[in-house]
Amino acid sequence: MNGIGTKQFEPKTGFVPETVPPRMSYEDWLAWDYESGLTEWVDGDVNIYMSATAEHQRIVEFLDRLLGLFVRLFHLGIIKTAPYPMCARAGGNAREPDLIFVATQHLAQLTSTELNGPADLVIEVISEDSVTRDRDKKFYEYQVAGIREYWLVDSRPQRERADFYVLDAQARYQPCPLLADGTFHSTVLQNFWLRVDWLWLDDPNPLAALSEIVGTENLVSLLREKK
Secondary structure (H helix, E strand, C coil): CCCCCEECCCCCCCCCCCCCCCCCCHHHHHHCCCCCCEEEEECCEEEEECCCCHHHHHHHHHHHHHHHHHHHHCCCEEEEECCCCEECCCCCCEECCCEEEEEHHHHHHECCCCEECCCCEEEEEECCCCHHHHHHHHHHHHHHHCCCEEEEEECCCCCCEEEEEEECCCCCEEECCCCCCCEEECCCCCCCEEEHHHHHCCCCCHHHHHHHHHCHHHHHHHHHHCC
């Protein structure tokens, strides 16, 4: 997510004062209709984020389509993309991750306005000004909230990198290294794996990736069953 600082706003009006303390209640933030970009509510501050780069959006769109197809195919839950708030802990900050996965058994936590509890998987795609926020502040917030898996994908040109973290028995994130073939195997999405090189393609094909993950014959068979 790209950030441009914090301001205070009046709910629903879209009025943006030039110099005011950046404060707003959580309830007002949820009711506030801001149409110029993404926002997050952090310790009472409203953080406004700029539009994402083409590289950022390409990765988000690929993962959204690939994970969305996989999750739907196996009835695992739901994928949501920003802007959709996640209040992972009661009284905590409201974040808008680039992508979240909510497992079937936790779908009751979804409301029309927010995810009221931790997602099972969170993915943040790093932009130039979100490095510290995604790798530090959100890392520890998500760890404390009990989000089981956290993916960090750096979308910046010539800095392409993907890191995967999984909660251990002590509820602390541990890095999950790639296998020798360059794939990451999820502990949250059963039987899902990701070839990291797909993320850096100019035009990654989610359907081709899904076919490789599931197997072409198995994918065709599953699709026929859903007719």
